Amino acid sequence: MGTNKKATGVRRQEMASAALHLISERGLNGLSVARIARHVGLVPSAIYRHFKSKDEVLDAVYDLIEGKMISNLREAWSSSPETVDRLHLLLRLNIRMIIEFPAIPRLAFGEGIYGTHPERRTRMYRLIRNYLSQIQRAVALAQRRSELRSDVPASVIAASFWGLIPPAALLWSASEGSYDISTLVEREWTLFEEIATLHRHRHGTKAVGNN
Secondary structure, eight states, X not given: OHHHHHHHHHHHHHHHHHHHHHHHHHOGGGOXXXXXXXXXXXXXXXXXXXXXXXXHHHHHHHHHHHHHHHHXXXXXXXXXXXXXXXXXXXXXXXHHHHHHOTTHHHHHHOSTTTTTOHHHHHHHHHHHHHHHHHHHHHHHHHHHTTSSOSSSOHHHHHHHHHTTHHHHHHHHHHTTTOSOHHHHHHHHHHHHHHHHTGGGGOTTOOOOSOO
Protein backbone atom coordinates (compact mmCIF):
# COMPACT_ATOMS: atom_id res chain seq x y z
CA MET A 1 0.00 0.00 0.00
CA GLY A 2 2.85 2.40 0.82
CA THR A 3 4.33 1.87 -2.65
CA ASN A 4 1.02 2.66 -4.32
CA LYS A 5 0.64 5.84 -2.31
CA LYS A 6 4.13 6.92 -3.24
CA ALA A 7 3.47 6.20 -6.90
CA THR A 8 0.25 8.20 -6.73
CA GLY A 9 2.06 11.13 -5.13
CA VAL A 10 4.77 11.07 -7.76
CA ARG A 11 2.21 10.91 -10.56
CA ARG A 12 0.24 13.84 -9.13
CA GLN A 13 3.44 15.86 -8.90
CA GLU A 14 4.28 15.05 -12.53
CA MET A 15 0.84 16.23 -13.60
CA ALA A 16 1.11 19.41 -11.55
CA SER A 17 4.53 20.08 -13.07
CA ALA A 18 3.09 19.52 -16.55
CA ALA A 19 0.27 21.96 -15.76
CA LEU A 20 2.78 24.55 -14.59
CA HIS A 21 4.75 24.19 -17.82
CA LEU A 22 1.58 24.48 -19.87
CA ILE A 23 0.51 27.66 -18.07
CA SER A 24 3.98 29.05 -18.82
CA GLU A 25 3.62 28.23 -22.51
CA ARG A 26 -0.08 28.86 -23.14
CA GLY A 27 -1.41 30.84 -20.22
CA LEU A 28 -4.17 29.80 -17.87
CA ASN A 29 -6.75 29.65 -20.66
CA GLY A 30 -4.57 27.19 -22.54
CA LEU A 31 -4.53 24.72 -19.68
CA SER A 32 -6.70 21.66 -20.23
CA VAL A 33 -6.86 18.10 -18.95
CA ALA A 34 -6.24 16.82 -22.48
CA ARG A 35 -3.03 18.84 -22.80
CA ILE A 36 -1.83 17.76 -19.38
CA ALA A 37 -2.43 14.15 -20.41
CA ARG A 38 -0.45 14.56 -23.63
CA HIS A 39 2.37 16.26 -21.76
CA VAL A 40 2.82 13.30 -19.40
CA GLY A 41 2.04 10.65 -22.02
CA LEU A 42 -1.30 9.50 -20.65
CA VAL A 43 -4.92 9.45 -21.76
CA PRO A 44 -7.22 12.11 -20.26
CA SER A 45 -9.13 9.54 -18.21
CA ALA A 46 -5.92 8.78 -16.33
CA ILE A 47 -5.77 12.40 -15.14
CA TYR A 48 -9.25 12.08 -13.67
CA ARG A 49 -8.09 9.18 -11.54
CA HIS A 50 -5.96 11.70 -9.66
CA PHE A 51 -7.90 14.96 -10.02
CA LYS A 52 -11.63 15.57 -10.27
CA SER A 53 -11.29 18.82 -12.22
CA LYS A 54 -8.90 21.41 -13.62
CA ASP A 55 -9.37 23.41 -10.42
CA GLU A 56 -7.96 20.52 -8.42
CA VAL A 57 -4.97 20.46 -10.76
CA LEU A 58 -4.42 24.16 -10.07
CA ASP A 59 -4.53 23.48 -6.34
CA ALA A 60 -1.84 20.85 -6.91
CA VAL A 61 0.19 23.43 -8.82
CA TYR A 62 0.17 25.63 -5.73
CA ASP A 63 1.27 22.60 -3.68
CA LEU A 64 4.16 22.16 -6.12
CA ILE A 65 5.23 25.80 -5.87
CA GLU A 66 5.06 25.69 -2.09
CA GLY A 67 7.13 22.52 -2.04
CA LYS A 68 9.79 24.03 -4.29
CA MET A 69 9.99 27.17 -2.15
CA ILE A 70 10.42 25.10 1.00
CA SER A 71 13.05 22.96 -0.75
CA ASN A 72 14.92 26.13 -1.73
CA LEU A 73 14.91 27.29 1.89
CA ARG A 74 16.27 23.97 3.12
CA GLU A 75 19.00 23.88 0.50
CA ALA A 76 20.06 27.45 1.21
CA TRP A 77 20.01 27.05 5.00
CA SER A 78 22.18 23.93 4.84
CA SER A 79 24.67 25.38 2.36
CA SER A 80 26.77 27.60 4.63
CA PRO A 81 27.15 28.76 8.23
CA GLU A 82 27.10 32.39 7.00
CA THR A 83 23.65 33.96 6.78
CA VAL A 84 24.66 36.31 3.97
CA ASP A 85 25.80 33.34 1.86
CA ARG A 86 22.56 31.52 2.63
CA LEU A 87 20.43 34.46 1.56
CA HIS A 88 22.43 34.90 -1.62
CA LEU A 89 21.94 31.25 -2.55
CA LEU A 90 18.24 31.43 -1.65
CA LEU A 91 17.84 34.37 -4.02
CA ARG A 92 19.57 32.49 -6.81
CA LEU A 93 17.49 29.36 -6.21
CA ASN A 94 14.25 31.32 -6.34
CA ILE A 95 15.26 33.05 -9.56
CA ARG A 96 16.26 29.69 -11.04
CA MET A 97 12.82 28.37 -10.09
CA ILE A 98 11.14 31.29 -11.87
CA ILE A 99 13.25 30.76 -14.98
CA GLU A 100 12.33 27.06 -14.97
CA PHE A 101 8.65 27.83 -14.42
CA PRO A 102 7.82 31.23 -15.98
CA ALA A 103 4.18 30.89 -14.89
CA ILE A 104 5.06 31.40 -11.22
CA PRO A 105 4.95 35.25 -11.33
CA ARG A 106 1.51 35.07 -12.96
CA LEU A 107 0.28 32.60 -10.38
CA ALA A 108 1.68 34.64 -7.50
CA PHE A 109 0.78 38.15 -8.63
CA GLY A 110 -1.79 37.84 -11.40
CA GLU A 111 -5.45 38.55 -10.72
CA GLY A 112 -6.82 36.12 -13.29
CA ILE A 113 -5.57 33.02 -11.53
CA TYR A 114 -7.74 33.67 -8.48
CA GLY A 115 -10.99 34.00 -10.40
CA THR A 116 -13.83 32.64 -8.32
CA HIS A 117 -11.37 31.11 -5.85
CA PRO A 118 -10.32 33.87 -3.42
CA GLU A 119 -8.94 31.16 -1.15
CA ARG A 120 -6.01 30.88 -3.56
CA ARG A 121 -5.11 34.51 -2.89
CA THR A 122 -5.27 33.80 0.84
CA ARG A 123 -3.12 30.72 0.37
CA MET A 124 -0.48 32.63 -1.59
CA TYR A 125 -0.49 35.37 1.03
CA ARG A 126 0.04 32.83 3.81
CA LEU A 127 2.79 31.10 1.85
CA ILE A 128 4.69 34.35 1.36
CA ARG A 129 4.13 35.36 4.98
CA ASN A 130 5.46 32.02 6.22
CA TYR A 131 8.42 32.32 3.86
CA LEU A 132 9.16 35.79 5.18
CA SER A 133 8.94 34.60 8.77
CA GLN A 134 11.61 31.96 8.06
CA ILE A 135 13.87 34.61 6.54
CA GLN A 136 13.15 37.01 9.39
CA ARG A 137 14.20 34.43 11.99
CA ALA A 138 17.44 33.83 10.09
CA VAL A 139 18.08 37.57 9.89
CA ALA A 140 17.41 38.05 13.62
CA LEU A 141 19.90 35.29 14.44
CA ALA A 142 22.45 36.88 12.11
CA GLN A 143 21.96 40.20 13.84
CA ARG A 144 22.68 38.62 17.23
CA ARG A 145 25.84 37.17 15.71
CA SER A 146 26.78 40.59 14.28
CA GLU A 147 26.64 39.21 10.73
CA LEU A 148 24.00 41.77 9.73
CA ARG A 149 23.39 45.31 10.93
CA SER A 150 21.25 45.47 14.05
CA ASP A 151 19.96 49.05 13.77
CA VAL A 152 17.20 47.96 11.36
CA PRO A 153 14.41 45.56 12.41
CA ALA A 154 14.82 42.01 11.15
CA SER A 155 11.36 42.22 9.59
CA VAL A 156 12.46 45.15 7.42
CA ILE A 157 15.62 43.41 6.23
CA ALA A 158 13.63 40.24 5.46
CA ALA A 159 11.01 42.21 3.52
CA SER A 160 13.74 44.07 1.64
CA PHE A 161 15.31 40.76 0.67
CA TRP A 162 11.99 39.41 -0.57
CA GLY A 163 11.46 42.68 -2.44
CA LEU A 164 14.39 41.84 -4.73
CA ILE A 165 12.33 39.13 -6.44
CA PRO A 166 8.89 40.39 -7.64
CA PRO A 167 9.98 43.38 -9.79
CA ALA A 168 12.64 41.34 -11.59
CA ALA A 169 10.26 38.40 -11.99
CA LEU A 170 7.50 40.57 -13.44
CA LEU A 171 9.90 42.30 -15.87
CA TRP A 172 11.19 38.93 -16.97
CA SER A 173 7.69 37.51 -17.35
CA ALA A 174 6.40 40.54 -19.28
CA SER A 175 9.36 40.31 -21.67
CA GLU A 176 8.62 36.60 -22.25
CA GLY A 177 12.03 35.66 -20.93
CA SER A 178 14.15 38.12 -22.89
CA TYR A 179 14.91 40.36 -19.91
CA ASP A 180 18.23 39.56 -18.24
CA ILE A 181 16.81 38.71 -14.85
CA SER A 182 19.99 37.06 -13.51
CA THR A 183 22.19 40.12 -14.06
CA LEU A 184 19.57 42.45 -12.58
CA VAL A 185 19.13 40.34 -9.47
CA GLU A 186 22.88 40.03 -8.90
CA ARG A 187 23.17 43.82 -9.06
CA GLU A 188 20.23 44.14 -6.67
CA TRP A 189 21.91 41.66 -4.37
CA THR A 190 25.15 43.68 -4.30
CA LEU A 191 23.23 46.75 -3.16
CA PHE A 192 21.18 44.76 -0.64
CA GLU A 193 24.30 43.17 0.86
CA GLU A 194 26.01 46.54 1.22
CA ILE A 195 22.99 47.97 3.01
CA ALA A 196 22.28 44.91 5.16
CA THR A 197 25.89 44.72 6.37
CA LEU A 198 26.47 48.46 6.63
CA HIS A 199 27.70 48.21 10.23
CA ARG A 200 30.77 46.34 9.01
CA HIS A 201 31.91 49.43 7.12
CA ARG A 202 31.00 51.96 9.79
CA HIS A 203 32.95 50.93 12.84
CA GLY A 204 32.39 53.40 15.61
CA THR A 205 29.27 54.92 14.09
CA LYS A 206 26.36 55.06 16.53
CA ALA A 207 23.45 52.87 15.45
CA VAL A 208 20.17 54.65 14.83
CA GLY A 209 16.57 53.52 14.89
CA ASN A 210 16.46 51.76 18.27
CA ASN A 211 15.68 54.81 20.38
